[in-house]
Amino acid sequence: MSDLLTPCAQKSFTLPIGPLHVALEEPMYFKLDLDGERVRQVEITAGHVHRGMESLAAKRNFFQNVVLTERVCSLCSNSHPFTYCLAVENLAGIAVPPRGQYLRVLAEEIKRSASHLFNVGIMAHVIGYKSLFMHVMQVREIMQDIKETIFGNRMDLAANCIGGVTYDLDSTLLEFTADNLNRVAGHLAELIDIYRHDPMIKARTQGVGVVSPKDVAALGLVGPVARAAGAAMDVRRDSPYAAYGDLEFAVITEEGGDVHSRAMVRLREARESVGIVLQALGKLPGGERRARLSAIPAGEAVARTEAPRGELFYYLHADGSDVPLRLKWRVPSYLNWDALPVMMKDCAVADVTLIVNSIDPCVSCTER
Amino acid sequence: MPRFLKILVRNLLKGPATDPFPFQEAFTPDRLRGRVVLNPDLCLGCGICRHVCPGEAIRLEPDEGRTGYSFSIWHNTCALCGSCRHFCPTGAITLNADWHGAHPQTDKYRHAEHHFVPYLRCAGCGAPLRPLPPGIAARLYAHSPLDMTQVVKLCPDCRLTATAKREGERYGTTANPG
Ligand code: SF4
Numbered sequence: 001m002s003d004l005l006t007p008c009a010q011k012s013f014t015l016p017i018g019p020l021h022v023a024l025e026e027p028m029y030f031k032l033d034l035d036g037e038r039v040r041q042v043e044i045t046a047g048h049v050h051r052g053m054e055s056l057a058a059k060r061n062f063f064q065n066v067v068l069t070e071r072v073c074s075l076c077s078n079s080h081p082f083t084y085c086l087a088v089e090n091l092a093g094i095a096v097p098p099r100g101q102y103l104r105v106l107a108e109e110i111k112r113s114a115s116h117l118f119n120v121g122i123m124a125h126v127i128g129y130k131s132l133f134m135h136v137m138q139v140r141e142i143m144q145d146i147k148e149t150i151f152g153n154r155m156d157l158a159a160n161c162i163g164g165v166t167y168d169l170d171s172t173l174l175e176f177t178a179d180n181l182n183r184v185a186g187h188l189a190e191l192i193d194i195y196r197h198d199p200m201i202k203a204r205t206q207g208v209g210v211v212s213p214k215d216v217a218a219l220g221l222v223g224p225v226a227r228a229a230g231a232a233m234d235v236r237r238d239s240p241y242a243a244y245g246d247l248e249f250a251v252i253t254e255e256g257g258d259v260h261s262r263a264m265v266r267l268r269e270a271r272e273s274v275g276i277v278l279q280a281l282g283k284l285p286g287g288e289r290r291a292r293l294s295a296i297p298a299g300e301a302v303a304r305t306e307a308p309r310g311e312l313f314y315y316l317h318a319d320g321s322d323v324p325l326r327l328k329w330r331v332p333s334y335l336n337w338d339a340l341p342v343m344m345k346d347c348a349v350a351d352v353t354l355i356v357n358s359i360d361p362c363v364s365c366t367e368r
Numbered sequence: 369m370p371r372f373l374k375i376l377v378r379n380l381l382k383g384p385a386t387d388p389f390p391f392q393e394a395f396t397p398d399r400l401r402g403r404v405v406l407n408p409d410l411c412l413g414c415g416i417c418r419h420v421c422p423g424e425a426i427r428l429e430p431d432e433g434r435t436g437y438s439f440s441i442w443h444n445t446c447a448l449c450g451s452c453r454h455f456c457p458t459g460a461i462t463l464n465a466d467w468h469g470a471h472p473q474t475d476k477y478r479h480a481e482h483h484f485v486p487y488l489r490c491a492g493c494g495a496p497l498r499p500l501p502p503g504i505a506a507r508l509y510a511h512s513p514l515d516m517t518q519v520v521k522l523c524p525d526c527r528l529t530a531t532a533k534r535e536g537e538r539y540g541t542t543a544n545p546g
């Protein structure tokens with residue numbers, strides 16, 4: 001009996017988490033080397049649900065691939081077909097008309113704010129702040145309703161097509177969107193204040209899972225994970241695409257590099273996204289929303305965008321037929337996984353889930 | 369915490385945020401992509417929808433006797449992406465907001481929409497022919513002095529011959545390939 005009651009605080013052991021585990025929603029395998037309550041080393045193994053999508057893409061025509069790439073991941077689901085279409089347009093020299101460019105930004109930013117809200121909501125859930133979690137999800141629900149009303153689906157917008165966008169907005173929808181976004185903006189201001197100052201949130205998240213600016217450079221981290229450690233990088237500003245060059249927005253950074261800073265970056269970015277959409281609605285140019293299609297020649301092209309989780313990169317190799325020879329994409333989560341061993345070094349076991357969630361990892365993207 | 373208490377009280381006073389489905393209709397916007405439907409009167413049988421469909425949910429096949437073609441949409445294979453609607457030149461294939469697609473497993477092969485679109489016979493040579501839907505023919509021939517009701521009854525080959533003859537007469541030469 002006394003044996004069973006001996007605290008294991010001093011013992012070293014290995015704790016496997018995943019690939020199927022009650023505390024994990026997605027299949028990923030973590031092998032934690034523990035010293036009592038402290039994590040000393042982390043090993044991550046992926047590949048449990050690899051779907052072979054890049055190979056599928058080389059068996060489908062250019063139109064089918066717009067839809068296939070939208071299914072890479074549900075939270076970044078607009079960024080994938082968007083970047084893929086940019087790559088095809090780069091190769092074929094198709095110029096998307098201004099209205100199409102603006103509508104593309106609109107879809108992308110609506111998705112970004114919903115994605116960020118989801119992640120900070122889950123963070124509240126992980127630290128056991130269920131009422132806040134429910135509230136954040138309810139605020140996100142306003143974005144979901146906007147998506148469902150404009151695009152016809154809560155996650156897969158089907159907004160992009162090669163040469164522009166498939167959808168349009170009339171004056172009723174413009175007004176509906178602006179009204180609801182203003183509601184979200186009000187909620188976001190409140191949430192930013194709560195996340196910034198709430199003692200319980202601060203106690204659980206500040207100083208936890210820290211990466212330094214040096215780690216950011218060494219590991220090639222991207223997106224909110226990099227920006228929360230002070231690295232002001234954002235593809236939307238660094239190499240503007242679609243209508244981002246015409247729109248005003250700040251690249252949000254925080255200094256802490258910890259779980260708390262990452263949540264703050266996401267919340268403030270969500271507010272920035274709402275601002276971008278409101279601007280785009282105000283400046284929406286008239287005219288065509290998609291270009292005429294031309295033949296897609298043989299050759300290679302790349303495109304990159306800022307997805308909610310960071311830089312997303314597409315490479316396309318075509319041979320002049322209507323099926324690509326090779327389509328390859330590099331997702332932001334792929335880089336950010338590498339931050340976990342650094343973030344978890346010497347952390348408490350109880351913080352593991354919190355830290356994993358703070359990089360907003362997408363297993364779906366990683367296991368493309 | 370006190371900051372959040374304010375919100376908590378506000379949310380409590382507001383009452384439940386969820387729709388009381390199934391006792392009441394759930395929020396369903398007009399543009400909701402719920403189910404793919406075909407209007408066979410407008411369909412040309414061009415197959416663009418089948419070409420762009422990522423899930424291969426659309427089947428389009430002439431029957432053996434070439435009396436027409438069958439058109440099937442398999443709802444369980446459909447990803448509701450809307451590509452077919454986007455690319456269809458006539459607006460024959462669309463999506464409606466009916467999202468009540470749940471069905472028992474035993475009905476999975478019945479969860480589809482099947483049509484048979486008959487061919488007409490070309491007025492010139494009798495070849496099977498899917499005529500342009502009247503609305504589309506009217507749009508295409510809006511600025512033409514030709515009687516489009518006759519033109520649409522001809523297959524592409526016979527239409528070529530008819531045009532050659534007509535143009536020949538107009539310029540006073542006979543259509544003589546020699
Ligand atoms: S539904 Fe439209 S795209 Fe499909 S075969 Fe008919 S006309 Fe062509």
Ligand code: SF4
Pocket residue numbers: 404417420421422423424425426441445446447448449450451452453
């Ligand atoms: S909505 Fe998409 S998946 Fe469904 S039938 Fe049309 S093209 Fe195919």
